Structures are given as structure tokens and as C-alpha cells.
Amino acid sequence: xxxxxxxxxxxxSLPQRLRASWNRAADTAGAWISDSLLALCARFALAGIFxxxxxxxxxxxxxVTDNAYALxxxxxxxxxxxxxxxxxxxxxAEHLFPLLLVIGLGTRVxxxxxxxxxxxxxxxxxxxxxxxxxxxxxxxxYLIGRGGGRISSDHWLGIK
Numbered sequence: 309x310x311x312x313x314x315x316x317x318x319x320x321s322l323p324q325r326l327r328a329s330w331n332r333a334a335d336t337a338g339a340w341i342s343d344s345l346l347a348l349c350a351r352f353a354l355a356g357i358f359x360x361x362x363x364x365x366x367x368x369x370x371x372v373t374d375n376a377y378a379l380x381x382x383x384x385x386x387x388x389x390x391x392x393x394x395x396x397x398x399x400x401a402e403h404l405f406p407l408l409l410v411i412g413l414g415t416r417v418x419x420x421x422x423x424x425x426x427x428x429x430x431x432x433x434x435x436x437x438x439x440x441x442x443x444x445x446x447x448x449x450y451l452i453g454r455g456g457g458r459i460s461s462d463h464w465l466g467i468k
Contacts, residue, residue, distance in 0.1 A: 355406035358405065365402070386428060426441050
């Protein structure tokens, strides 16, 4: 057995001490910021984006506006769908799926639907807005992969 008094262990170098401190801080943050908290934030963030967009397409409860029809005819020009049908589909989807995300019901399906809408917007409507759409896709992919978390109706109903 080596006597520590005769052969002392060298002190850790500054980089090793900094790395150890950083790792302790990261472990603490990981303990405080759970997947459930991240999922809750992602659900509300993605829901807010799409719900606010949906509100610009309707009057009152869910009456699609003339302006929404004009946007789909003149600016959005989504292929394969008549503009009137696309305006209704977008307005309803932008209300339904965000509502489901907020309550955490059908989280994975709702996030998948909004990821699909994001893909359509990116590919056919605003292809130059990829940084924004990539952030939306990141939120949706997180929710598809991880689910709604413990603070969700899905969890309380035993749905993964």
C-alpha cells in the first residue's frame, strides 16, 4: 500500500476542476429541469404559434374570413387543394391541435399533425423561412419522440 504522505496525489489541473464544476452544475440543472417540464413548455410553445395563426383566419368562434380565403388563393397557393378547402382545413387544424396540445391529449398525434403543417408551409408557402420552421419542427419532433410528459392528460390516462 502506498503511503499518501510519502506519495501525495497531484492536485487536479484547472481544466479538470472547471470540467468537474460544470458537470455538477449540469447535473443540478438536469435534476431541476425534467422531461415533463420540457414537454409542457414545448406543448405550450407549439400550441401558441399555431393557435395565434388560426385566430387570424377566423371571426367569432370558427367562421373563416374572406381574408383567409384570399390568402390561400393569392399567397399560400397550396398545391392539390382548392383554396376554400385549404383555408377551412388550416383554420380548424390550427385550433384543434393546439387545444389538444395544451391539455396534453393525443400529444404525439397532434404534434405530428402540426409537423405536417410545418412541412407544407416550408415546402410550398415560405421556403425561405426555414430557421423559423426548423424551430417549430424541433418542438414537434420532441413531442412526437417523448410524448406529453407527466403533466398531461395522456399521462393521467396511461397513454404513451
